[in-house]
Amino acid sequence: MIEVKNVMKKYGRKQVLKGLSFTAEKGEITCLIGINGVGKTTIMKAIMALTPINSGEILIDGEKIRKESFEKVTFIPDTITMLPQMKICDAFAFMADFYKNWDPQRAEELLQFFKLDPTERIANLSKGNMAKVNMILGLALDVDYLLMDEPFSGIDIFSREQIAEVFTSHLIEERGVIITTHEISDIEHLIDRAVLIDNGKVLKEFSVEEVREKEGKSVVDVMREVYRG
Numbered sequence: 001m002i003e004v005k006n007v008m009k010k011y012g013r014k015q016v017l018k019g020l021s022f023t024a025e026k027g028e029i030t031c032l033i034g035i036n037g038v039g040k041t042t043i044m045k046a047i048m049a050l051t052p053i054n055s056g057e058i059l060i061d062g063e064k065i066r067k068e069s070f071e072k073v074t075f076i077p078d079t080i081t082m083l084p085q086m087k088i089c090d091a092f093a094f095m096a097d098f099y100k101n102w103d104p105q106r107a108e109e110l111l112q113f114f115k116l117d118p119t120e121r122i123a124n125l126s127k128g129n130m131a132k133v134n135m136i137l138g139l140a141l142d143v144d145y146l147l148m149d150e151p152f153s154g155i156d157i158f159s160r161e162q163i164a165e166v167f168t169s170h171l172i173e174e175r176g177v178i179i180t181t182h183e184i185s186d187i188e189h190l191i192d193r194a195v196l197i198d199n200g201k202v203l204k205e206f207s208v209e210e211v212r213e214k215e216g217k218s219v220v221d222v223m224r225e226v227y228r229g
């Protein structure tokens with residue numbers, strides 16, 4: 001389980017996170033929802049210790065993040081971090097060299113699933129294919145938790161559907177996934193938990209299925225209630 005407890009974060013004088021708390025379980029897809037600039041990426045960076053927090057606590061399976069935690073959790077940012085002149089196969093070789101938990105078979109399986117050519121250069125990829133390669137770089141790591149920043153942002157419906165298929169496959173099943181979005185409607189059917197964020201805090205955290213079954217409401221219905229008051 002990833003536990004984010006009462007986290008405060010300032011950039012300069014700007015207080016971005018104001019005592020933000022939520023949990024994300026293994027085997028579930030948890031979605032952080034909020035408008036642009038609300039602090040979703042900052043939360044992910046804080047979980048990965050890529051940005052310091054001012055107070056509060058973040059635990060992964062009950063432990064504070066340390067060097068060994070990076071074998072358990074990985075972050076897939078919204079832009080690819082590989083050099084543009086690299087071919088997809090070069091990027092995979094780089095990952096294999098750098099990470100001992102890189103799974104080449106899984107990378108190959110995903111490459112075939114997405115019908116990507118391994119000799120294609122990163123610089124020449126379309127936005128959708130770039131997002132898919134970026135996703136493979138994270139999914140082929142043998143980790144328990146995946147943090148994905150806006151994996152569906154700015155890509156066409158067919159690419160979105162393909163990526164969505166991965167979310168419901170064995171490639172995700174046992175893992176804990178945290179994704180961010182400011183556009184929930186496309187991915188509502190994929191997520192287990194929703195965390196609604198505004199003004200540096202969690203306004204509501206809920207099980208999507210429970211709300212659907214007990215109250216007959218969609219995530220968008222709950223968002224309307226919470227954000228519009």
Ligand SMILES: Nc1ncnc2c1ncn2[C@@H]1O[C@H](COP(=O)(O)OP(=O)(O)OP(=O)(O)O)[C@@H](O)[C@H]1O
Binds near residue numbers: 011012038041182
């Ligand atoms: N390194 C930084 N220095 C100063 N301010 C920053 C920095 N990173 C983010 N911010 C500010 O913190 C706030 C939260 O940013 P963040 O990127 O976490 O939001 P977000 O919810 O992920 O937004 P988006 O949906 O647009 O990706 C924004 O107002 C942003 O301008």
